[in-house]
Amino acid sequence: MRAIWKYLSDVLKGIWTLIQGMRVTGHYFFRPWLIVTQQYPENRRKLVMFERFRGEVTMPHNENNEHKCTGCGICEISCPNGSIEIITATVLLPDGKKKRIIDKHIYHLGMCSLCNLCVKNCPSDAIVMAQTFEHAVWDRTQLTKVLNRPGSKIMEGIKE
Amino acid sequence: MGEAEQDRIETQEYLVNMGPQHPSTHGVLRLLLKLEGEIVHHVDPHIGYIHSGIEKMCESLTYPQIPYLTDRMDYLSAHMNEEAVCLCIENALGVEVPDRVKYIRTIFSELQRLASHQLWWCVMGMDLGALTTFFYGLRDREKILDIFEETCGARLTLHYSIPGGLMFDIHPNFRNRVHEFLNYFREKLPEYDQLLTGNVIFQERTRGIGIFPREAVINYGVTGPSGRASGFSCDVRKHHPYSAYPFVSFQEALDDRCDTLARYKVRIREMWESMSIIEQLIDNIPEGDYQVKLKGVVKLPEGEYFQRVESARGDFGVFIISDGKKSPYRLKFRSPGFSNLSALHAMSKGWKIADLVAIMSSLDLVIPDIDR
Ligand code: SF4
Numbered sequence: 001m002r003a004i005w006k007y008l009s010d011v012l013k014g015i016w017t018l019i020q021g022m023r024v025t026g027h028y029f030f031r032p033w034l035i036v037t038q039q040y041p042e043n044r045r046k047l048v049m050f051e052r053f054r055g056e057v058t059m060p061h062n063e064n065n066e067h068k069c070t071g072c073g074i075c076e077i078s079c080p081n082g083s084i085e086i087i088t089a090t091v092l093l094p095d096g097k098k099k100r101i102i103d104k105h106i107y108h109l110g111m112c113s114l115c116n117l118c119v120k121n122c123p124s125d126a127i128v129m130a131q132t133f134e135h136a137v138w139d140r141t142q143l144t145k146v147l148n149r150p151g152s153k154i155m156e157g158i159k160e
Numbered sequence: 161m162g163e164a165e166q167d168r169i170e171t172q173e174y175l176v177n178m179g180p181q182h183p184s185t186h187g188v189l190r191l192l193l194k195l196e197g198e199i200v201h202h203v204d205p206h207i208g209y210i211h212s213g214i215e216k217m218c219e220s221l222t223y224p225q226i227p228y229l230t231d232r233m234d235y236l237s238a239h240m241n242e243e244a245v246c247l248c249i250e251n252a253l254g255v256e257v258p259d260r261v262k263y264i265r266t267i268f269s270e271l272q273r274l275a276s277h278q279l280w281w282c283v284m285g286m287d288l289g290a291l292t293t294f295f296y297g298l299r300d301r302e303k304i305l306d307i308f309e310e311t312c313g314a315r316l317t318l319h320y321s322i323p324g325g326l327m328f329d330i331h332p333n334f335r336n337r338v339h340e341f342l343n344y345f346r347e348k349l350p351e352y353d354q355l356l357t358g359n360v361i362f363q364e365r366t367r368g369i370g371i372f373p374r375e376a377v378i379n380y381g382v383t384g385p386s387g388r389a390s391g392f393s394c395d396v397r398k399h400h401p402y403s404a405y406p407f408v409s410f411q412e413a414l415d416d417r418c419d420t421l422a423r424y425k426v427r428i429r430e431m432w433e434s435m436s437i438i439e440q441l442i443d444n445i446p447e448g449d450y451q452v453k454l455k456g457v458v459k460l461p462e463g464e465y466f467q468r469v470e471s472a473r474g475d476f477g478v479f480i481i482s483d484g485k486k487s488p489y490r491l492k493f494r495s496p497g498f499s500n501l502s503a504l505h506a507m508s509k510g511w512k513i514a515d516l517v518a519i520m521s522s523l524d525l526v527i528p529d530i531d532r
């Protein structure tokens with residue numbers, strides 16, 4: 001008799017715990033507005049990332065096609081993955097002095113781990129993180145980018 | 161079947177591979193099982209499928225470059241790993257970081273612990289056949305990841321702690337968001353109990369399963385919630401407080417029932433404790449700098465340095481041998497997952513295969529942490 005009673009109460013208790021769980025799922029089943037689902041990629045246009053989101057390294061240029069990079073190479077040294085290559089050129093200034101300028105700031109997005117060390121260590125704040133996040137391309141050579149735009153030059157007043 | 165026929169059937173031990181691509185090994189872990197029927201006689205973990213040589217790589221990186229790599233070991237306690245390395249470097253240099261940094265680091269650690277335990281809870285349910293839990297846990301984890309993303313720009317591999325302080329100051333919105341999250345999660349955590357803890361199937365599959373006494377826990381070096389569930393008081397936050405832990409009061413979640421359910425309950429209790437720690441700190445973040453400037457080239461004085469922190473899985477240690485150059489001579493990580501995995505054989509011997517899945521789930525293994 002005891003055993004039967006225990007068996008029955010176990011079954012009832014088991015069912016009761018299942019109902020407890022179903023109360024939670026039922027609660028959301030009848031309140032679909034509480035469920036959070038993002039319809040990606042349909043919501044692409046409205047999808048805004050946080051302003052600090054680290055998507056890729058970029059070099060902002062102003063309207064005169066000028067950037068702030070001096071070609072010092074600190075970002076290249078601080079990168080743990082070797083994702084940045086700095087190629088500099090030497091120009092002759094009107095007063096006869098030689099000056100080192102940036103020729104190509106090459107950035108390999110495919111090798112970048114988005115650690116932010118280059119951006120943090122750049123002494124002239126020439127590079128920033130962009131909020132892009134869709135990086136798929138057809139060919140991996142497209143992941144190698146030259147950050148300074150063709151024909152661009154350094155802004156006035158940036159000192160090394 | 162006649163009796164004579166039954167006698168002729170011989171039973172024998174056989175070897176079965178579980179993994180490396182088994183859904184319940186949570187990554188590329190291969191277990192070689194010796195079975196008799198459904199009874200597990202021996203578990204032989206084969207690791208190294210995603211060995212990435214992080215310790216060796218650290219020998220060729222400069223000190224400020226090391227923390228970002230540790231994110232990729234135990235990615236669910238990324239911040240704690242970074243913090244350990246940063247604390248170790250700071251101690252070696254004799255740098256004292258401002259209180260603000262300590263507070264923010266601790267809040268981040270606790271948020272990370274919450275996020276990690278939430279994911280563990282999802283997966284534990286899923287391993288035992290309750291897919292529903294997965295969606296509920298991830299729903300809440302998303303809120304924490306948003307907090308991370310707003311302040312440090314990344315969701316998983318944060319790289320927020322750097323030697324000398326933090327990468328950025330906290331976002332102006334940070335406090336509000338954390339408060340919002342705490343209010344939200346305090347309502348949602350009881351749902352976890354309702355959904356899974358009380359569930360009869362879950363209870364039957366975890367209560368009394370995989371009992372691992374206190375002596376064994378100490379012998380195998382099992383730490384973290386898995387160790388505390390056997391009554392082994394091993395919380396680094398309590399015994400060797402670092403960062404802002406000396407300023408907060410909290411209970412170490414201990415249990416002496418030693419079984420899978422105890423390991424589950426300890427983690428649920430830790431979530432409550434984490435919330436209370438965050439609550440004590442969030443309104444009292446002192447003003448100040450968020451980093452101290454270190455020299456351009458960081459060189460540790462010659463010597464050996466060790467620092468341990470409590471990661472979401474247990475006692476995480478960093479051991480640096482420096483020869484005075486700008487990168488370490490040798491760097492060793494003591495990862496909690498490795499020691500916890502070593503106890504799996506002793507824990508699951510004599511139980512059924514299905515219990516092995518539950519036991520493994522209750523150890524909360526992260527494979528990159530083991531392989532590193
Ligand atoms: S981006 Fe900054 S750190 Fe890199 S070369 Fe230019 S100025 Fe130097």
Ligand code: SF4
Nearest residue numbers: 079112113115116118
């Ligand atoms: S974000 Fe990190 S990995 Fe990427 S280029 Fe900068 S330093 Fe290198």
